[in-house]
Amino acid sequence: MTGHHQALALLLFGVFVVITLAITTWVSRDRHGSAEEFYAGGRLFSPMENGFAIAGDYTSAASLLGVTGLIALFGYDGLLYVVGFLVAWLVVLFCVAELVRNCGRFTLADVVVARMRERPVRIAAGTSSVTVSVLYLVAQMVGAGSLVALLLGDTSEAARAWTVIGVGALMVIYVSLGGMRATTWIQIVKAVLLLGGTIALTVLVLLRFHGNIDALLRTAAERSGHGQAFLAPGLKYGGGWASRVDFISLGLALVLGTAGLPHILSRFYTVPTARAARRSVVWSVGLIGGFYLMAIVLGFGAAAVLGPDAVRESNSAGNTAVPLLARNLGGGADSTGGTVLFAVVAAIAFATILAVVAGITLAASASVAHDLYPSLRRRRVAPRSEVAVARIAAVAVGVVAITLGLLARDLNAAFLVGLAFAVSASANLPVLMYSLFWRGFTTRGAVWAVYGGLVPALGLVLLSPVVSGSPDSLFPAVDFQYFPLENPGIVSVPLGFLAGWLGTVTSAEPPDEAKHAETEVRSLTGAGAV
Structure with a gap:
């Protein structure tokens, strides 16, 4: 890109950052420092507002950059992410949203401790929530590095490192100053x-092919170099038995993982009632579903218009497919139209990253301040002190996410999110489901369910091709790969449920029938909900 084209894109970046910082500053002037205000925005958002916020929280850099890139590179197999991300919301709608809003206050641990001994459960659930949040943040950092490197025409490690650091600094400012409302x-x-932006790009892609979807798919297949195999299963996950099992493992993680994501669960506390939580999920399903349908068009559009080779040349993981497609649809790299469209899409992608990292960081800092800090200190903490701890925790979480983001800079953003979903489905979902639906569930079962999913999920990732043993690994020069799958969900999710069951049946502590009855009535009717 020429100098004035880069200046235009950077100007649009700057405008969005200024607007969001202004929102944060404006909201922070009106806050009264309570935990409910910081964590839940005063529970004043309408279902429509919360539905848009959930959609904004969920459609991350992995969706806009990573998923479209995978479709552009691998065709049909890239669609697994779209299907998994969308189907997951049925689990959230029917099993989680209303019950979590009635039972909890700010975090996942609030739901579980309603009928358990508080300290061990809060430590376990808080540890798991922070781990999932950090893994999710890493994907956003990787997306930010790829995007700004393309914008500046500087793919050096230094440029990408400073981008990641800048995004981390902004997210800390958003969370520490504005809290949930901002x-x-x-x-x-x-x-x-x-x-x-997605609607505009989708319309342009369809106009390029005169509205003929068949022509779009045939052209994508021809330019892919794989022919009709590009439109059939197996290009990425069809090699041997390990690839096929990996496909099932990833799908399992995506479908089950959303219901345990801390930053999604926290959104149900920002509305006044359980009915509003359910209606906000309906809004978000419509918005997210529409977005992913358009993402399919953009992914195949990038393959048809650019070709997978051009996408790989810019970024081997495919994270820059959509910005490159926008530049081509606008008239090319040296045209004003191409530059404007590229700049707008790049700014939207950057806005996506900033918004999502703010939500995830807030969820992580809430788990630290509300769950871990009081439990480890063995005493109750005043609300104002808790909010102060949350702001400090936001800085610490940002530092960890930046460090890991620099290590994982060459991996696909959607793939990294898949790992976060696997840990969420393995550690958070079992304890949440058992707490809501199993009368005999005990404190030992809750702790074992969390650690029984969390430790295997992380351990299997460390021993997988993601970390070592292949040219695309985090550490390609070493080899301690003993687990053949890239996604551990097919093993770690059942282990989480099994550990929760085993811990419960071997527990000497009898289940508290009265507390279960109270929790059941509260979850189903909302009686006594905060």
């Missing part, structure tokens, strides 16, 4: 921008 409005603005 984060929610940033996500709403981002969702509107993202949907608007």
